[in-house]
Amino acid sequence: MADTTSHTVPVDPTAWSCPVPLRDHPVVVTGHGGGGALSAELTEHLFLPAYGNTVLAAMADSATVTLGGARLAFSTDSYVVRPLFFPGGSIGDLAVNGTVNDLAMSGARPAFLSCGFILEEGVELSVVRRVAEAVGTAAAAAGVQVVTGDTKVVEAGHGDGVYLNTSGIGLVPEGVAPCPQRAVPGDVVIVSGPVGAHGIAIMSVREGLEFGADVVSDTAPLGGLVEAMLAVAPDLHALRDPTRGGLATSLHEIATASGTGVEIVERDVPVPDAVSAACGFLGLDPLYVANEGRLVAFVPRDRADAVLAAMRAYPHGSGAAVIGECVADHPGLVVARTSLGGTRVVDLPLGEQLPRIC
Amino acid sequence: MADTTSHTVPVDPTAWSCPVPLRDHPVVVTGHGGGGALSAELTEHLFLPAYGNTVLAAMADSATVTLGGARLAFSTDSYVVRPLFFPGGSIGDLAVNGTVNDLAMSGARPAFLSCGFILEEGVELSVVRRVAEAVGTAAAAAGVQVVTGDTKVVEAGHGDGVYLNTSGIGLVPEGVAPCPQRAVPGDVVIVSGPVGAHGIAIMSVREGLEFGADVVSDTAPLGGLVEAMLAVAPDLHALRDPTRGGLATSLHEIATASGTGVEIVERDVPVPDAVSAACGFLGLDPLYVANEGRLVAFVPRDRADAVLAAMRAYPHGSGAAVIGECVADHPGLVVARTSLGGTRVVDLPLGEQLPRIC
Numbered sequence: 001m002a003d004t005t006s007h008t009v010p011v012d013p014t015a016w017s018c019p020v021p022l023r024d025h026p027v028v029v030t031g032h033g034g035g036g037a038l039s040a041e042l043t044e045h046l047f048l049p050a051y052g053n054t055v056l057a058a059m060a061d062s063a064t065v066t067l068g069g070a071r072l073a074f075s076t077d078s079y080v081v082r083p084l085f086f087p088g089g090s091i092g093d094l095a096v097n098g099t100v101n102d103l104a105m106s107g108a109r110p111a112f113l114s115c116g117f118i119l120e121e122g123v124e125l126s127v128v129r130r131v132a133e134a135v136g137t138a139a140a141a142a143g144v145q146v147v148t149g150d151t152k153v154v155e156a157g158h159g160d161g162v163y164l165n166t167s168g169i170g171l172v173p174e175g176v177a178p179c180p181q182r183a184v185p186g187d188v189v190i191v192s193g194p195v196g197a198h199g200i201a202i203m204s205v206r207e208g209l210e211f212g213a214d215v216v217s218d219t220a221p222l223g224g225l226v227e228a229m230l231a232v233a234p235d236l237h238a239l240r241d242p243t244r245g246g247l248a249t250s251l252h253e254i255a256t257a258s259g260t261g262v263e264i265v266e267r268d269v270p271v272p273d274a275v276s277a278a279c280g281f282l283g284l285d286p287l288y289v290a291n292e293g294r295l296v297a298f299v300p301r302d303r304a305d306a307v308l309a310a311m312r313a314y315p316h317g318s319g320a321a322v323i324g325e326c327v328a329d330h331p332g333l334v335v336a337r338t339s340l341g342g343t344r345v346v347d348l349p350l351g352e353q354l355p356r357i358c
Numbered sequence: 359m360a361d362t363t364s365h366t367v368p369v370d371p372t373a374w375s376c377p378v379p380l381r382d383h384p385v386v387v388t389g390h391g392g393g394g395a396l397s398a399e400l401t402e403h404l405f406l407p408a409y410g411n412t413v414l415a416a417m418a419d420s421a422t423v424t425l426g427g428a429r430l431a432f433s434t435d436s437y438v439v440r441p442l443f444f445p446g447g448s449i450g451d452l453a454v455n456g457t458v459n460d461l462a463m464s465g466a467r468p469a470f471l472s473c474g475f476i477l478e479e480g481v482e483l484s485v486v487r488r489v490a491e492a493v494g495t496a497a498a499a500a501g502v503q504v505v506t507g508d509t510k511v512v513e514a515g516h517g518d519g520v521y522l523n524t525s526g527i528g529l530v531p532e533g534v535a536p537c538p539q540r541a542v543p544g545d546v547v548i549v550s551g552p553v554g555a556h557g558i559a560i561m562s563v564r565e566g567l568e569f570g571a572d573v574v575s576d577t578a579p580l581g582g583l584v585e586a587m588l589a590v591a592p593d594l595h596a597l598r599d600p601t602r603g604g605l606a607t608s609l610h611e612i613a614t615a616s617g618t619g620v621e622i623v624e625r626d627v628p629v630p631d632a633v634s635a636a637c638g639f640l641g642l643d644p645l646y647v648a649n650e651g652r653l654v655a656f657v658p659r660d661r662a663d664a665v666l667a668a669m670r671a672y673p674h675g676s677g678a679a680v681i682g683e684c685v686a687d688h689p690g691l692v693v694a695r696t697s698l699g700g701t702r703v704v705d706l707p708l709g710e711q712l713p714r715i716c
Contacts, residue, residue: 028477028486033511046483047507050490051473051497055505063505065470068529070426076472076525080510112423114434114525115409118476119386125404128386132408139409147413147421149405150435153391154714158518167434167472167525171426356512 031351033080035244038351061102061240064172064179071174073108075099076167082356084131084161087201088216091164092134094292094358097221098243099166100142104226105239105295107178108170113139115166116150120159131162142221144168170223175234178298180257182237187326188304189264190297192225192311193218193319195247196275199289202357203282215274220293225317228310233303241295244352248287250296251334252348262334264324264346287336288349290357298326389709391438393602396709418537419463419598422530429532431466433457434525440714442489442519445559446574449522450492452650452716455579456601457524458500462584463597463653465536466528471497473524474508478517489520500579502526528581533592536656538615540595545684546662547622548655550583550669551576551677553605554633557647560715561640573632578651583675586668591661599653602710606645608654609692610706620692622682622704645694646707648715656684 031038048056055063062075079095096113103110115135119128139146201217222241229236238258242250247269255262271279271286279286293316299307304322311317334346389396406414413421420433437453454471461468473493477486497504555576562573580599587594596616600608605627613620629637629644637644651674657665662680669675692704 025483028479028481028483028511030479030511030513032477033509039509042486042509043507046487047490047509050487050494051504051507052494053503053505055503056507063470063472065505067430067469067527068426068428070428070430072425072428072430072527074470074472074527075506076474076523077508078474078476078510078523080476080512111425112421112432114421114432116434116436116523116525118436118438118521119390121386121388123386125383125386128400129404129408132405136408136410145411145413146409147411147423148433149401149409149414151391151397151400151405152436152438152714153386153388154438154518154521155388157515160512160516163476163512163521165434165436165474165523165525167474167523169425169430169432169527356510 030355033355034351035249036349036351040348061105064106071172073103073106073170073172075102076165077102079164079358080356081202081358082160083205084127086205086217089219090131090134091162092131093138093219095164095166096135096138096142097219097292098358099168100144100221100223101241103168103170104223105178105241106172107176107226107230107239108172109227110142110144110168110170110223113144113146113166113168114148115146115164118159118163119151119153120156120161121153122156123161127161142223176230178236178239180238180240180254183254183258183260183298183326184237185260185326185328186301187237187298188301188322189262189324189326190299190304190308190311190320191247191269191323192295192317194270194272195242195291195294196271196279196286196289198292199246199354199357200275200278203354206354215272215278218291218293220316222293222295222316225311225314228314229297229307232306232310233299236297236299238298239295242291243358244290245349246288246290247296248346249348251346254298255332255334259331261327261330262324263327263337264334265337267339268321268323270319270321284353287346288353290352292358388713391713392709393607394707394709398706419460422464429530431461431464431528431530433460434523435460437522437716438714439560439716440518441563442485444563444575447577448489448492449520450489451496451577453522453524454493454496454500455577455650456716457526458502458579458581459599461526461528462581463536463599464530465534465584465588466530467585468500468502468526468528468581471502471504471524471526472506473504473522476517476521477509477511478514478519479511480514481519485519500581534588536594536597538596538598538612541612541616541618541656541684542595543618543684543686544659545595545656546659546680547620547682547684548657548662548666548669548678549605549627549681550653550675552628552630553600553649553652554629554637554644554647556650557712557715558633558636561712564712573636576649576651578674580651580653580674583669583672586672587655587665590664590668591657594655594657596656597653600649601716602648603707604646604648605654606704607706609704612656613690613692617689619685619688619690620682621685621695622692623695625697626679626681628677628679642711645704646711648710650716
């Protein structure tokens with residue numbers, strides 16, 4: 001009844017290979033939710049064998065499936081960010097934009113969202129209302145509708161106010177099939193704007209980490225930006241929104257999935273001054289800091305100028321920049337050329353630097 | 359780009375009317391997640407105004423939308439059941455069957471699921487693996503694929519081992535449009551089997567409520583059963599799976615949404631002996647106890663015999679029984695004829711009798 005064509009290129013479940021086996025952790029640690037190596041191990045060694053299907057094995061930000069003749073992207077994310085409200089947004093904004101962006105990274109036009117609340121007994125209804133209103137406002141801004149929902153309540157001491165889950169579906173136009181496996185040597189690597197603001201905004205207000213930097217989250221819906229990019233380059237090879245684990249993790253995932261080498265030039269990666277300052281203060285690398293309104297694109301070289309121009313003409317892409325390219329050398333590895341003229345391998349982090357960033 | 363036709367009959371958002379305004383609770387109480395009057399108030403007075411769309415306002419178990427020419431059902435549920443493993447199933451079974459059943463109640467053939475885990479730091483990985491394997495096994499049994507997922511981790515003391523969210527999509531055949539608003543006087547009310555087992559199974563193992571009754575959860579996927587029913591009656595008027603709040607809540611929701619009166623005969627409602635005994639012991643009414651593998655159907659009178667026969671020929675419908683009918687009297691109210699010959703109004707419960715039943 002429903003056939004599944006995950007991508008126009010065949011996906012080999014073994015092509016995405018986790019560097020190491022599931023570590024001998026007897027219990028869940030925070031890093032398992034950090035989007036880095038520990039998360040990848042959990043997916044590869046626990047969830048994939050348990051579910052056993054090749055669509056999930058494609059390891060894209062969303063699944064691409066065919067149903068009733070329609071090519072659909074389908075994605076889910078839970079949100080446990082702390083605090084619920086932070087400079088530049090709230091858990092409600094993240095829940096809408098995060099899932100909208102996962103759909104957009106499959107080339108889809110996001111259309112419909114679900115929204116599930118897990119509430120902790122005792123949280124103020126006014127807080128729930130503010131979150132729901134943020135969801136509604138963000139959905140309207142992203143051009144999607146929240147069409148189905150659910151509410152569960154857990155006892156005090158078994159939650160943290162509000163956890164959200166959003167899932168989403170969108171339509172993938174014919175001929176469009178960006179996926180991590182499709183990056184090839186020669187592709188130009190473009191980011192849509194300065195990186196690191198979301199993670200630093202969360203850290204700036206997290207208890208014990210206040211440092212007064214004036215950084216607001218970059219949370220934004222990227223469906224329109226992707227549509228503008230696809231209008232000039234329908235055959236974009238790969239798209240990813242660098243959330244948990246930051247830009248480094250997205251680049252690493254695409255390099256690993258495609259088996260191509262990725263080379264970036266550190267000084268070409270746009271980083272806001274305040275983020276640089278905060279990273280210096282906290283001893284962090286901006287390449288590993290979470291974003292919630294940025295994407296990285298792997299673009300065929302002959303379309304790179306057109307894509308860059310289309311991005312810069314769009315509000316959420318005005319700061320777009322070329323940061324590197326795919327190379328035939330060091331297949332599957334990401335290498336950064338440093339400001340000092342050296343090179344370093346950009347590896348997958350073990351987990352997120354700060355838990356519960358989204 | 360995407361048009362939304364929630365149902366073939368127009369849905370008036372004001373037609374589903376909550377009996378009372380949002381109560382003056384300053385904070386969330388467990389009843390807000392119980393699927394009864396408090397949940398309904400939250401949906402009507404908080405979520406609907408925040409999201410502002412008519413698909414959600416249809417208040418069906420899943421939304422029906424059109425995307426790329428395909429008529430799709432889309433549904434979501436979070437699962438916070440305690441304990442994670444119980445007689446007859448686990449949180450993984452519930453998460454698959456619950457969402458599969460919500461899709462089926464829209465007449466859809468369930469096809470694809472998402473699965474998001476919210477893990478508590480310190481939970482054993484072997485527990486996570488058992489849950490994931492239950493998800494995989496239940497998905498295979500239900501004929502659906504888990505194609506996308508997500509994992510978040512919260513600190514110890516902010517979760518309860520494992521919370522799950524599943525969302526799902528399915529294809530709704532042309533001409534099929536069951537929804538709560540469509541029940542009319544003359545419809546025959548059929549349940550697919552004995553009620554109350556799931557809730558009693560959970561209660562039987564919940565700390566402090568052990569009473570030794572040998573009851574296992576009825577958790578089961580109902581997609582195939584619905585397909586068999588639709589094969590003989592494509593124009594089924596309404597379907598609902600009576601989970602939180604039990605059969606009484608489902609009947610009440612359909613009566614309210616359609617504005618028709620519903621009359622059931624108490625002694626015709628099948629209740630397993632062990633459930634009856636446990637309900638007597640605990641002082642509960644089986645009509646209000648949760649099920650996870652049952653449905654109630656509102657069937658045009660001339661198709662009732664055919665539907666009943668089709669149900670009884672199907673494993674999950676072998677205990678199907680006619681329990682009542684829709685009447686022109688007492689519009690919007692559910693009335694039960696008691697064994698003593700009297701009648702009583704079956705009202706919406708305030709919340710679930712026991713929290714975290716699913």
